[in-house]
Amino acid sequence: MEPDRKNAYEQGWEMGKTIRLKCNDCNRTYDLNAGQGMKDHSLERVLGYFEAQTADMIRVKLSVLDENGSWSYRRMIGYCSSCRTFREIPTFHIIENNKEYVTAVKCQCGGICELIDDTDPSAIEDIKCPECGGNMSAVKIGMWD
Ligand SMILES: [Zn+2]
Numbered sequence: 605m606e607p608d609r610k611n612a613y614e615q616g617w618e619m620g621k622t623i624r625l626k627c628n629d630c631n632r633t634y635d636l637n638a639g640q641g642m643k644d645h646s647l648e649r650v651l652g653y654f655e656a657q658t659a660d661m662i663r664v665k666l667s668v669l670d671e672n673g674s675w676s677y678r679r680m681i682g683y684c685s686s687c688r689t690f691r692e693i694p695t696f697h698i699i700e701n702n703k704e705y706v707t708a709v710k711c712q713c714g715g716i717c718e719l720i721d722d723t724d725p726s727a728i729e730d731i732k733c734p735e736c737g738g739n740m741s742a743v744k745i746g747m748w749d
């Protein structure tokens with residue numbers, strides 16, 4: 605069952621945001637969607653973003669999660685050092701005993717992306733331009749759902 609929009613917002617659901625990373629030196633620009641879409645409220649839909657084996661592993665973890673545990677899903681900004689570019693990476697978060705376990709989808713090249721927490725200003729500040737090594741700035745340019 606799809607949640608209706610109003611209920612989702614009452615539960616603290618936020619819309620996804622589009623973030624523009626721009627190099628202050630060479631002006632290279634990357635537009636990336638982070639956060640969750642409305643449809644990402646459904647566990648089965650979210651698991652569909654992961655490889656079957658990974659989705660099974662997540663299901664097993666969820667099945668043994670006690671009442672203090674929780675899960676969430678969002679797209680994060682990832683940097684792939686093989687492709688030397690930024691990507692939108694689906695990530696699944698399981699919180700258990702106050703620890704967060706993050707499972708991330710790989711880059712389309714098969715490489716593992718370094719995840720950048722777009723909700724952490726200092727993580728954003730540390731981003732360097734893959735082209736010239738310059739500092740990048742991040743601005744929210746829109747919302748998506
Ligand atoms: Zn640059």
Ligand SMILES: [Zn+2]
Pocket residue numbers: 684685686687688711712713714715
């Ligand atoms: Zn890659």
